[in-house]
Amino acid sequence: MAHSKHTTKWLISGPPLLYLLIFFAIPSLIMAFAAFRFPGDYGGLMPLVSTSDAGASTWLINQNNWREFLTLENFLRFVEDKVYVELFIKSFWYAGLTTLVCLVMAYPLAWLIARSARKTRDLLVLLVILPFWSNFLIRVYAWMIILGPQSYFSSTLNKVLAVFGIEPVSLLFSQFAVIVGLVYVHLPFMVLPLYANLEKHDMTLLDAAQDLGANAWQRFWKVTWPLSLPGVWAGVALVFIPALGMFAIPDLLGGTNSMMVGNLIKQQFLDSRDWPFGSVLSIMLTLTVLLLAAIASWAGSRHKKKGKK
Amino acid sequence: MKPVARWVWGVALAVYAFLYLPLAIVVLFSFNDSNLNAEWVGFTLKWYVMLFQDRAMLEAATDTLLIGLVTCACSTVLGTMAGYAMYKWRLRLLPALVLTPIAIPEILMGVSLLIFFVMLDMTLGLVSITLSHIAFCIGFVAIVVRSRLQGMDESLVEAARDLGATPFMAFRQVTLPLIMPGIIAGALMAFTLSIDDFVISFFTAGVGSNTLPLEIYSRVKVPMKLNPEVNAVSTLLMMLTLSLILIVSKIAPNAFRSE
Numbered sequence: 001m002a003h004s005k006h007t008t009k010w011l012i013s014g015p016p017l018l019y020l021l022i023f024f025a026i027p028s029l030i031m032a033f034a035a036f037r038f039p040g041d042y043g044g045l046m047p048l049v050s051t052s053d054a055g056a057s058t059w060l061i062n063q064n065n066w067r068e069f070l071t072l073e074n075f076l077r078f079v080e081d082k083v084y085v086e087l088f089i090k091s092f093w094y095a096g097l098t099t100l101v102c103l104v105m106a107y108p109l110a111w112l113i114a115r116s117a118r119k120t121r122d123l124l125v126l127l128v129i130l131p132f133w134s135n136f137l138i139r140v141y142a143w144m145i146i147l148g149p150q151s152y153f154s155s156t157l158n159k160v161l162a163v164f165g166i167e168p169v170s171l172l173f174s175q176f177a178v179i180v181g182l183v184y185v186h187l188p189f190m191v192l193p194l195y196a197n198l199e200k201h202d203m204t205l206l207d208a209a210q211d212l213g214a215n216a217w218q219r220f221w222k223v224t225w226p227l228s229l230p231g232v233w234a235g236v237a238l239v240f241i242p243a244l245g246m247f248a249i250p251d252l253l254g255g256t257n258s259m260m261v262g263n264l265i266k267q268q269f270l271d272s273r274d275w276p277f278g279s280v281l282s283i284m285l286t287l288t289v290l291l292l293a294a295i296a297s298w299a300g301s302r303h304k305k306k307g308k309k
Numbered sequence: 310m311k312p313v314a315r316w317v318w319g320v321a322l323a324v325y326a327f328l329y330l331p332l333a334i335v336v337l338f339s340f341n342d343s344n345l346n347a348e349w350v351g352f353t354l355k356w357y358v359m360l361f362q363d364r365a366m367l368e369a370a371t372d373t374l375l376i377g378l379v380t381c382a383c384s385t386v387l388g389t390m391a392g393y394a395m396y397k398w399r400l401r402l403l404p405a406l407v408l409t410p411i412a413i414p415e416i417l418m419g420v421s422l423l424i425f426f427v428m429l430d431m432t433l434g435l436v437s438i439t440l441s442h443i444a445f446c447i448g449f450v451a452i453v454v455r456s457r458l459q460g461m462d463e464s465l466v467e468a469a470r471d472l473g474a475t476p477f478m479a480f481r482q483v484t485l486p487l488i489m490p491g492i493i494a495g496a497l498m499a500f501t502l503s504i505d506d507f508v509i510s511f512f513t514a515g516v517g518s519n520t521l522p523l524e525i526y527s528r529v530k531v532p533m534k535l536n537p538e539v540n541a542v543s544t545l546l547m548m549l550t551l552s553l554i555l556i557v558s559k560i561a562p563n564a565f566r567s568e
Contacts, residue, residue: 009397012397016447017402017406023422034424045424108324112321131329133501133550134547135507141335141529141539145331150345150348184328248508248526269420285416286413289412
């Protein structure tokens with residue numbers, strides 16, 4: 001009996017486990033390993049195995065010559081050339097600004113949804129989620145139209161600027177456009193966890209605070225905000241992490257000076273075809289993301305515990 | 310309870326406008342009789358007519374649907390198994406493997422799969438895209454199915470077992486029908502994610518094959534050639550996703566609730 005139970009467990013969890021090992025875990029490990037290799041003569045990776053015309057393959061790498069195949073050079077390049085670290089910092093800045101703008105926009109909305117009648121609530125939530133389910137590229141493309149030089153928005157803005165004697169500005173292909181695009185795509189990820197948290201608040205606490213003489217700002221800052229911190233942290237993680245690794249938005253909406261880490265990774269893999277260095281960048285991004293996720297979940301759980309006391 | 314302050318309403322309305330105006334503009338311009346996405350000239354359906362004569366677009370659409378259907382079928386089966394296993398047993402490796410692809414930026418999965426397929430000497434194309442899509446869809450299906458299982462009354466299964474059902478019969482006749490809405494919601498989600506995916510397809514597609522998002526990308530990448538056909542195909546794609554999502558929210562209203 002115990003034996004058959006064990007078999008069932010493996011029969012059910014085995015296939016998805018195997019699939020994800022092959023198509024997620026192993027490729028990730030291969031990429032991590034690729035960071036220590038040399039680029040090939042025609043891009044990609046320098047081969048470790050040679051295949052003869054007959055199809056027989058032999059290992060080129062062995063105990064004595066492994067130094068010719070494995071290197072730390074790619075990591076050194078990342079640390080030594082400050083361009084790359086600066087690019088990481090700039091991506092942090094973009095993702096951070098995006099997160100902040102999302103938070104400011106999402107909080108009042110989440111608050112409103114949480115305070116609405118149950119029936120309207122579901123509808124309001126659905127309205128937040130719906131645009132998220134339309135194609136990601138279409139949403140970015142929409143902003144290419146709006147911020148484009150001939151659009152109503154750009155021409156009106158430039159007319160207003162002209163009144164004040166300011167030179168016309170080009171909105172598309174700028175850092176501004178990148179931030180707008182990043183905010184637009186990630187906003188629902190901030191609204192939903194905030195709403196999920198605010199919905200559970202005990203509203204009598206606010207009445208009590210009011211009875212004790214707290215004004216609207218004090219009620220928010222001393223009661224609602226501290227209680228909502230787990231939701232805030234969840235939202236911050238859900239926005240910051242994907243925003244950090246984004247490449248399509250800077251690619252389509254940004255100019256030459258608004259590159260992010262994702263664009264550099266894409267460039268290394270598809271344009272200059274330096275896979276080892278691309279892998280180093282990817283590893284750095286992965287480590288950053290894991291670190292941030294750990295910090296966010298730690299911060300969130302800390303507040304949760306505090307809230308329960 | 311005090312009513313919500315008026316400025317909160319104002320901000321909320323502005324945020325909704327921010328969310329919907331851009332999409333509305335794309336839909337509107339798909340009916341605009343002008344080559345430029347600048348101002349309204351007059352109503353036309355010619356972009357839709359052009360779209361249905363555009364071979365590259367039609368091929369990309371067929372490939373996208375094919376990839377979406379295969380991804381949907383495979384990831385629903387594997388994702389349901391994963392969700393059930395995660396609910397039933399305390400596992401370590403499986404939850405980590407199921408959840409990480411969702412948590413990390415998509416580009417990381419894209420590039421590692423690119424290295425992997427090239428190493429295996431696989432021609433990049435429909436097969437490599439599909440295999441990659443399945444890998445990232447399993448997690449979404451698993452999460453939806455698991456949350457459905459968590460909301461299920463376990464005593465129903467116990468009752469079936471007490472009445473002499475084998476574990477398999479209890480699963481077939483009690484558990485499965487009960488979690489079916491979750492499975493269908495997961496399947497539609499996987500299909501939607503697959504037909505919408507850009508980043509992972511971008512890295513695993515190679516030169517010969519194109520999906521709709523990739524085709525749209527290559528056309529909007531050169532802004533001078535912005536062509537309103539893209540508006541038309543975007544509108545149609547939006548309608549498709551919208552109807553799928555409305556179906557999901559009817560079948561499983563809680564499918565998208567954050568846990």
